[in-house]
Amino acid sequence: MLEDDGVSQVYMRSLKEAEPLIEATNAALFGIGYPSAGEAQAAGSRWRSILHVAFARLNMGVDFGDRSPAFEGGLSDFGIAMLSDQYGQQVMNDRPGVLVYGDPKPLFFSSSAIARVLPSRRRAEGTFLEAARLEGLDVTQAERLAFELYGASFFETQADARLLMVMMALETLMEPRPRAPETQALVRDLIRQVKGSDLPTSEVSSIVGSLKWLESESIGQAGRRLVSVLGGRRYMDMEPAKFFTKCYTLRSALVHGHLQRPSRMDVDIAASNLQMLTGELLGRRLLHVTEEWLVEQGMTEDLETRQDTVNDEAGRGRAGSIWRTVRRLAGLRRAR
Incomplete structure (x- = not known):
């Protein structure tokens, strides 16, 4: 349990049933007990930021799935309605980020495929x-x-x-490769102007270093x-x-x-x-x-x-x- 204010609770668990969190490779953060969908959404966004800074401090790399192909596609509205009728409960496409839903917890749908191309x-x-x-x-x-x-x-x-x-x-x-001689001459002239300016030494060194790259x-x-x-x-x-x-x-x-x-x-x-x-x-x-x-x-x-x-x-x-x-x-x- 990460947070419990007497009304809402926030906890993290593995997405695999009965698997200890310490052994999990796929996990999710859950928040329950919010009075409205808007408050649930705001809390989810807040905790997303909390997870970012906490995992960084722990030196742990975590993929939030924002750019994962596994979360693209999914069921159409017709497919969602059909499965909801079939199972008698809400069905949602699994998506990265914050998902807000009411009780009871819905069924989440996702699909993925791996292709391998080998030479003959x-x-x-x-x-x-x-x-x-x-x-x-x-x-x-x-x-x-x-x-x-x-x-x-x-x-x-x-x-x-x-x-x-x-x-x-x-x-x-x-x-x-080096640029044309006339280009290099112009760059060197700019370097001389910077070195002869009244700018702070650190600023001169930085600008001269950048200008030298322009010779190539x-x-x-x-x-x-x-x-x-x-x-x-x-x-x-x-x-x-x-x-x-x-x-x-x-x-x-x-x-x-x-x-x-x-x-x-x-x-x-x-x-x-x-x-x-x-x-x-x-x-x-x-x-x-x-x-x-x-x-x-x-x-x-x-x-x-x-x-x-x-x-x-x-x-x-x-x-x-x-x-x-x-x-x-x-x-x-x-x-x-």
Whole structure:
């Protein structure tokens, strides 16, 4: 019990029946005994703020579900009416935030689905084998870090976090170039003016530090140049540089405190396409490996008959190692 003033009570419990709160992964805050719906709504909003600051002080991360796809959709008005008649009590769509209802407690409805997209066996193995043939393959430290961030993004369930993590992966690959000499000269002139001003030392240092960044191209410019190597590929029906600009604009709206955040759906779709762009950028040496190309190479879907197709310039021992790796990966996928 978190609050009891003799009229209303506030308590928290697990959403799983009889599960101790300390073991819960899904919980809700309940308030009962309010004289009106308006007072219940106000109390719910107050406690939402209380939970924010309390969990932060406890160093506990909590997902309130505001941007979760699990709470989108639901029953239509007709569906709610039909189930209410069927069960003889009120039915409500489960939604994040504050829900106000009267006694008796209604039934809450929610639905969700998880989809998994996997490459074909032919494409998976063919990609590994073709990668083994690459000569002089040298993955830089920046590319390794980018891949770690890119890979971690697939384990993020929130669209906002996923987009930000993939954008971080791209930023590790950017190398802003110096601007044109005349532009640099203008920036240096501004720096001299600031240094010769009567502003406080701390203010001068801050402004000069910001101006020095202007001697090189912006992150947006560097990003557009980076992804331009993907040529005519399309993402959300946009060429790479234009799509990068769209995603960078979304990123700015998320991290700079815009009160009107972009919709979860817009961010989710952009993040998925940005993952694809980043994967193709990191694996651009293998962009020629497509299902059509593999068919042209005579690769079939039969794993057992493809073992000897790589024993050419790659070398028998090297190919065998890759083959065993692919077989283990294929076995893991079947075991799931």
